[in-house]
Amino acid sequence: MTNQRTMASILAIPPNLTFLVLRQLAASRPVAVGVPISSIRLFTSTTATEARQRLTARPALRSTPTLSEKPRERQSEKPGTRQSEKPKEKQLFEKPKARQPEKPKAKQQPEKPKEPQSEKPKPKKKKPSGPVEKAPSSFSFLPPPSNDPNQLAIPAPAPTPNSLFAATHIFTCQKPYFMYAAPRFLNFPVNTHVPEVCILGRSNVGKSTLINALSGAAGAAAGRAHGLEARRAGRAITSAHAGSTKTMNAYGFGPPPKVAPPKKEAEPEEQGETRIKSRSERREEKTKFSKERKPTNQLILVDMPGYGFNSQSEWGKEIIKYLEKRKMLKGAVVLIDSVAGVKKDDRAVLGMLRDAGVRTTIILTKADKIDSMEEYHQGAGKEREKGSIGDMCVKVWEELRKIEEESLTWVEGKGWERELWVTGAGDPRNAGLGIAGARLAIAKMAGLVRDERALADEEAPELGSVVTKPAPTASKIIPFDQIVWATPHQGTTNPKGGREKASF
Numbered sequence: 001m002t003n004q005r006t007m008a009s010i011l012a013i014p015p016n017l018t019f020l021v022l023r024q025l026a027a028s029r030p031v032a033v034g035v036p037i038s039s040i041r042l043f044t045s046t047t048a049t050e051a052r053q054r055l056t057a058r059p060a061l062r063s064t065p066t067l068s069e070k071p072r073e074r075q076s077e078k079p080g081t082r083q084s085e086k087p088k089e090k091q092l093f094e095k096p097k098a099r100q101p102e103k104p105k106a107k108q109q110p111e112k113p114k115e116p117q118s119e120k121p122k123p124k125k126k127k128p129s130g131p132v133e134k135a136p137s138s139f140s141f142l143p144p145p146s147n148d149p150n151q152l153a154i155p156a157p158a159p160t161p162n163s164l165f166a167a168t169h170i171f172t173c174q175k176p177y178f179m180y181a182a183p184r185f186l187n188f189p190v191n192t193h194v195p196e197v198c199i200l201g202r203s204n205v206g207k208s209t210l211i212n213a214l215s216g217a218a219g220a221a222a223g224r225a226h227g228l229e230a231r232r233a234g235r236a237i238t239s240a241h242a243g244s245t246k247t248m249n250a251y252g253f254g255p256p257p258k259v260a261p262p263k264k265e266a267e268p269e270e271q272g273e274t275r276i277k278s279r280s281e282r283r284e285e286k287t288k289f290s291k292e293r294k295p296t297n298q299l300i301l302v303d304m305p306g307y308g309f310n311s312q313s314e315w316g317k318e319i320i321k322y323l324e325k326r327k328m329l330k331g332a333v334v335l336i337d338s339v340a341g342v343k344k345d346d347r348a349v350l351g352m353l354r355d356a357g358v359r360t361t362i363i364l365t366k367a368d369k370i371d372s373m374e375e376y377h378q379g380a381g382k383e384r385e386k387g388s389i390g391d392m393c394v395k396v397w398e399e400l401r402k403i404e405e406e407s408l409t410w411v412e413g414k415g416w417e418r419e420l421w422v423t424g425a426g427d428p429r430n431a432g433l434g435i436a437g438a439r440l441a442i443a444k445m446a447g448l449v450r451d452e453r454a455l456a457d458e459e460a461p462e463l464g465s466v467v468t469k470p471a472p473t474a475s476k477i478i479p480f481d482q483i484v485w486a487t488p489h490q491g492t493t494n495p496k497g498g499r500e501k502a503s504f
């Protein structure tokens with residue numbers, strides 16, 4: 001019986017203390033217990049397993065916390081303040097349930113100021129500090145008459161909307177297409193149908209930026225075209241570092257022209273000729289009929305590597321070959337920095353164009369670097385400031401006239417265009433400054449668009465200034481024979497017999 005009672009009392013003892021209790025019992029009742037040790041061990045082991053089962057069963061009854069609940073517990077519990085760690089007394093005195101609702105109040109308070117914050121994103125957009133005036137889409141100057149004592153540049157009359165629209169359509173009706181990059185002239189694919197215009201200028205003058213602006217990239221976007229993304233969009237890669245364009249890169253604009261496939265000419269043997277063809281003739285013939293691809297675009301612009309700083313002499317040699325040999329080359333656009341003006345390298349390239357007999361148009365770039373839009377217009381006024389765009393135009397004409405002295409054909413109005421076009425292709429403030437005009441200048445040179453203004457820039461005036469009359473209709477062009485030339489200090493006589501004053 002005593003053994004049974006002992007065992008019963010042991011049952012109520014926690015399992016971790018059974019061994020100690022048994023030792024105490026053995027010490028207090030050394031003889032009377034009389035329980036074999038093996039049975040005690042067995043008993044203790046069974047109670048331990050039962051107790052373990054109970055302990056393990058308790059957590060199983062609890063619902064396992066979800067992922068969303070876990071962070072809540074962590075947020076509410078500060079380190080060292082877990083409820084399980086707190087003494088029971090504290091848990092009793094504390095009234096967490098009553099205080100807990102105060103926390104959401106603290107959360108609600110910051111929510112109120114958030115609403116007005118979300119309503120005020122606009123103050124971040126600061127208005128540009130620069131002028132708000134709208135940039136002219138076409139901006140060009142004509143040279144003053146030789147007898148003008150002031151020798152001021154004359155703002156050219158605005159092109160007709162028809163011709164501006166036609167030129168803009170070519171460049172923007174579809175995405176530009178990056179056709180190829182040719183490191184050497186030999187790498188150029190054969191082209192017998194699509195007119196080409198090349199863009200020349202010193203390194204960093206803004207050639208690639210202008211090409212992007214022509215295709216519709218606005219302002220800063222035109223001057224920040226980098227990497228594969230720009231390539232995929234058909235854009236020219238630009239950089240603030242000189243010498244970024246290292247190959248002759250061709251870009252296609254406008255839809256493909258409708259051209260009939262080239263027909264093979266009759267063989268000389270068939271015509272009874274026995275002449276043996278030279279190697280270059282055979283190669284040309286072979287490429288002409290077998291390798292020329294179907295035209296993809298209406299117009300090709302070739303972005304040339306810049307000359308001057310960071311350039312390579314090899315590029316110059318290849319460019320000269322291109323200018324001399326490319327059959328579909330309709331003209332060259334030479335870009336000149338509005339601030340820097342004509343440099344030694346520019347003179348050398350203009351001389352190259354003169355020698356190769358390539359028709360040339362000058363476009364002034366970075367005109368936005370002149371402080372305000374007012375100064376553009378002051379270029380033509382009598383109270384103009386020094387260093388205005390008008391002064392720059394006068395200097396450019398002087399240079400061109402010096403260069404043309406060595407040629408009989410490459411002359412004002414024939415070899416080079418008298419009208420100077422002013423642009424700010426990469427201007428972040430006045431996006432698109434003069435870009436529509438530049439499109440017209442290029443499309444006109446390529447023979448794709450007619451300039452409908454009553455200008456006679458084919459020939460330089462010998463005496464006085466050119467009289468231009470507003471065209472009665474947008475499409476009518478006054479023939480060269482009908483243009484009336486003004487004599488110095490006199491009015492002009494129009495064909496109808498009346499007298500009219502020289503315009504400008």
Ligand SMILES: Nc1nc2c(ncn2[C@@H]2O[C@H](COP(=O)(O)OP(=O)(O)OP(=O)(O)O)[C@@H](O)[C@H]2O)c(=O)[nH]1
Pocket residue numbers: 201202203204205206207208209210222223224237238239240241242243244245246304305306307365366367368369423424425426427428
């Ligand atoms: N402010 C202003 N910056 C321009 C303009 N045009 C070009 N730029 C900047 O001038 C830098 C050179 O432009 P690019 O178009 O890469 O010059 P590039 O002539 O092609 O230069 P290379 O390829 O090195 O021969 C870029 O950082 C352009 O953002 C402009 O009209 N106005």
Ligand SMILES: [Mg+2]
Pocket residue numbers: 207208209237238244245303
């Ligand atoms: Mg470039």
